[in-house]
Amino acid sequence: MELTITRTQNPAAKPADPSKAGFGTIFTDHIFEMDYTPDKGWHDARIVPIHDLQIHPGAAVFHYGAEVFEGLKAYRTPQGRVQMFRPWDNMQRMRDSAERIQLPDFDPDFMLEALKKLVALDQDWVPSVPGTSLYIRPVEICTDVDLGLHCIGSAKMLILLSPVGSYLAGGLRPVSILIEDHDVRAVRGGTGYAKCGGNYAAANRAAAKAEAKGYDQVLWLDGVNQKYIEEVGGMNVMFKIDGKIVTPALTGSVLPGITRRSCIQLLKDKGYEVEERLFSVEELVAALASGHLEEAWGCGTAAVISPIGKFCYQDKEYAIGDTNGETAQWLYDTLTGIQWGRIEDPYGWVCPVPETV
Ligand code: PLP
Ligand code: COI
DSSP states (O other), X not given: OOEEXXXXXXXXXOOSOGGGGOSSOOOOSEEEEEEEETTTEEEEEEEEEOOOOOOOTTBHHHHHOOEEEOOEEEEEOTTSOEEXXXXXXXXXXXXXXXXXXXXXXOOHHHHHHHHHHHHHHTGGGSOOSTTOEEXXXXXXXXXXXXXXXXXXXXXXXXXXXXEEOOSSTTSSSOEEEEEOSSOOSXXXXXXXXXXXXXXXXXXXXXXXXXXXXXXXXXXXXXXXXXXXXXXXXXXXXXXXXXTEEEEEOOOSSSOOOHHHHHHHHHHHHTTOOEEEEOOBHHHHHHHHHTTOEEEEEEEETTTEEEEEEEEEETTEEEEOOSSOOHHHHXXXXXXXXXXXXXXXXXXXXXXXXXXXO
8 A cells, every 4th residue: 555645834843841741742743544444445544744633423433432542652762863662562452452342454564664654754753851752642443424333344543643751740750559449440351451442431430539539540450359450540560579570460351561561571581580460459468568569560651660659459558668669660771771772672672763754
């Protein structure tokens, strides 16, 4: 398929430091767009100036949440070049998410080439202030104008770019979490492993409760027993107990995080034993009470590595520590070192963006 490029005639002013503007509130000059219909397949792939979309109000995306998305980043290296982190994995996860919602599949190689061109075109938007990056948000939506519940026919793919700083206000610092014991985010057989908008809508009530009580994030328990720890709002979660790392297994209701996968590899290569298994709140509380819990942290693209300083469960607060733990700090330094090109990448995780379009 051909990809056409139309450059903006009105480039917007770039923020000197995007970390001052919240997360994902500023967008670059261009977006990628392509459309799908059953008769034509994917067509009209184009990079165009960012613009409002014209979509019929009867489109299924507005009524039944028929959409999936991704989140990855491009980073500016000390040499001034731009590189992405594991974009192949995001493309594959987006295909898996689309399959769950029955949105049309796409050619990941074509999408990656289009993404490289889009980032290359807007490369001046990739910030260089420490801790900042260009957040990349691919999204696929159903555009069928039909209020009946039917198989999906037509779709639209978009990629948006947004210069960002830290997701959690205050940068790398211990965060507080509320363990949610009423609402659930996902159940086995549901959509937990997919990155679809509905999962995040289902999380809103608990997130509002956490915020009202002064906690940064929600930690979700499994949807069957409300016993096993699953993940935090926008992050997977890891615990260090007696020198071993424990992280919830990917049971189907947890998002298979690319940062999680990267951390597991880095930790194993550093010599840590990593257990991917069911891990209950009871076990967490017991490990803390007996002095065996050494550290806890969340990990995700937007949030990077976020040490967990304290948590609240059934109205009781538990303190883990008010400084960044050494393993979380080491992971942060190593992961971001590879992402920003300060440390050599022995894994083949970084993907250079061409210097010209
Ligand atoms: N879990 C949830 C619910 C998320 O939204 C995210 C963020 O994408 C993650 C985990 C971490 O995934 P990744 O490391 O691929 O960003
Ligand atoms: C990401 O880390 O890419 C996410 O999608 C998390 C979101 C809550 C910003």
